[in-house]
Amino acid sequence: MSETDATQAMERTPAAEISTMAAGTEVRVAGWVHRVRELGQVSFVVLRDRSGFVQIVYDGPSPVTPETVVSIQGRTASNEKAPGGMEVKANATEVLGPAAADAPISVAGDPDSIGIETLLDHRILSLRMPKVRGMFELQSEIVRLFADYLRGFDFTEVKTSKLIGSGTEGGTGLFEVDYFGERVFLAQSPQFYKQAMVASGLERVFEIGAAYRAEKHDTPRHLNEYVSLDVEMGFIDGIDDLMDLELGILSHIFDGIRDGSAASVLTEYGASVPDRETLSRTPRIDYEEAKNIASERTGKRLFDLNPEAERALCDWALAEHGIEAVFVTGFPRKKRPFYTWPEGRQTASFDLLFRGLEITTGGKRIHDYEMLVAELPKFGMKPEDLGDYLTIFRYGCPPHGGFAIGLERLTQKILGLENIKAASLFPRDRKRVRP
Ligand code: AMO
Numbered sequence: 001m002s003e004t005d006a007t008q009a010m011e012r013t014p015a016a017e018i019s020t021m022a023a024g025t026e027v028r029v030a031g032w033v034h035r036v037r038e039l040g041q042v043s044f045v046v047l048r049d050r051s052g053f054v055q056i057v058y059d060g061p062s063p064v065t066p067e068t069v070v071s072i073q074g075r076t077a078s079n080e081k082a083p084g085g086m087e088v089k090a091n092a093t094e095v096l097g098p099a100a101a102d103a104p105i106s107v108a109g110d111p112d113s114i115g116i117e118t119l120l121d122h123r124i125l126s127l128r129m130p131k132v133r134g135m136f137e138l139q140s141e142i143v144r145l146f147a148d149y150l151r152g153f154d155f156t157e158v159k160t161s162k163l164i165g166s167g168t169e170g171g172t173g174l175f176e177v178d179y180f181g182e183r184v185f186l187a188q189s190p191q192f193y194k195q196a197m198v199a200s201g202l203e204r205v206f207e208i209g210a211a212y213r214a215e216k217h218d219t220p221r222h223l224n225e226y227v228s229l230d231v232e233m234g235f236i237d238g239i240d241d242l243m244d245l246e247l248g249i250l251s252h253i254f255d256g257i258r259d260g261s262a263a264s265v266l267t268e269y270g271a272s273v274p275d276r277e278t279l280s281r282t283p284r285i286d287y288e289e290a291k292n293i294a295s296e297r298t299g300k301r302l303f304d305l306n307p308e309a310e311r312a313l314c315d316w317a318l319a320e321h322g323i324e325a326v327f328v329t330g331f332p333r334k335k336r337p338f339y340t341w342p343e344g345r346q347t348a349s350f351d352l353l354f355r356g357l358e359i360t361t362g363g364k365r366i367h368d369y370e371m372l373v374a375e376l377p378k379f380g381m382k383p384e385d386l387g388d389y390l391t392i393f394r395y396g397c398p399p400h401g402g403f404a405i406g407l408e409r410l411t412q413k414i415l416g417l418e419n420i421k422a423a424s425l426f427p428r429d430r431k432r433v434r435p
Helices: 003-009 015-020 116-121 130-152 191-202 239-259 263-269 287-298 307-321 369-379 383-394 407-415
Strands: 026-038 042-049 052-059 069-078 086-097 176-179 182-186 204-212 225-234 284-286 325-329 349-354 357-364 400-406
Touching (some): 015 042, 026 052, 052 069, 130 225, 191 400, 239 263, 239 349, 239 357, 287 325, 307 325, 369 383
Antiparallel strands (some): 026 042, 026 069, 069 086, 204 225, 225 400
């Protein structure tokens, strides 16, 4: 066996585990060169892998440069100045993937000192920054915990098509796609399909998928493509069932990230999440009451729950209930899509505002065929506009409702990010469709 083969065959030790090993152990570590420090007689290299960092020591100059992917064989040695008090003295270094020396941003730098546009312009490299990457490890946990919780209550995960024949959330904000000469759209939400799956007999479904909004504005809270965490449930009595369910989901997510593998990400961002008891105090207030509270707190007469009102309402909830979250219920009919269950001039619907931002919209749906057909003209719609959607209700559908949480908005608010774009791996906005 050649020396290289022997190196490859040795088990690879995760960087973060080196500090737990005895001095003098023969090890192989592999990863990216994070930082190089040349001191003449010796040089120090910080190696980065998925688990963390380890310090490597070379006699003389270092044979490696930043971002090169290397495999290093060596022996552990105590050094109180090394992370965790242990480093690796290199014996053999093999370059697995060389890196050019002209990187436009330094991966070892602090992402907070670089503007969001620069971070996004160089996304392939900025995603390597441990603090940036950590955000997506957290997101992976959020998604896992969301699914875990719902499966525990007999929800089935579905994946529905993102190519649709007609809009689900109103006619604006649709991206058109040329589908073999026919004009179709990218789904604004899985709204119709998740309802169809309740009526299919699954009764309880959830979906984690992309949603597309052709909104032209460029704000810190909008993306043109986002990940929607959708829930739909049959046989509900009303929207309190849905809000209770959402609090259960969020408590499970918050507990899971506070106490699990993503805890270090919260620490790095100096972030925290509410505990179960605090979250259970989230008030539920009517739309009109919400407007009054927001008007009072902003000193302006508000006719709508605009972003300023959302912030004012969360401040109010924190002051009055000790939680920076509030459910606003009973939105007026003209503010909700045609599929929402009407209650006089209002609707059986809600938004959840968290830390000053709407993170969820939900509601009870119209499941009665005749009632739905009668509602359509009020929205300037005809049954023909809806294709097969009405079939869901024509052939028997239970009372049902659901909601959708925007993954990036939730991440943004958990970590206290200024701009939602930071919480999207490869964000899509007015100017950006690559990388
Ligand atoms: P809505 O359109 O309010 O409701 O969207 C639900 C949630 O999705 C997120 N969201 C967005 N996130 C980033 N950028 C955007 N442009 C964007 N638009 C929406 C928000 C929002 O609260 N079908 C209904 C949901 C339902 O009733 O089940 C819907 O899509 O977090």
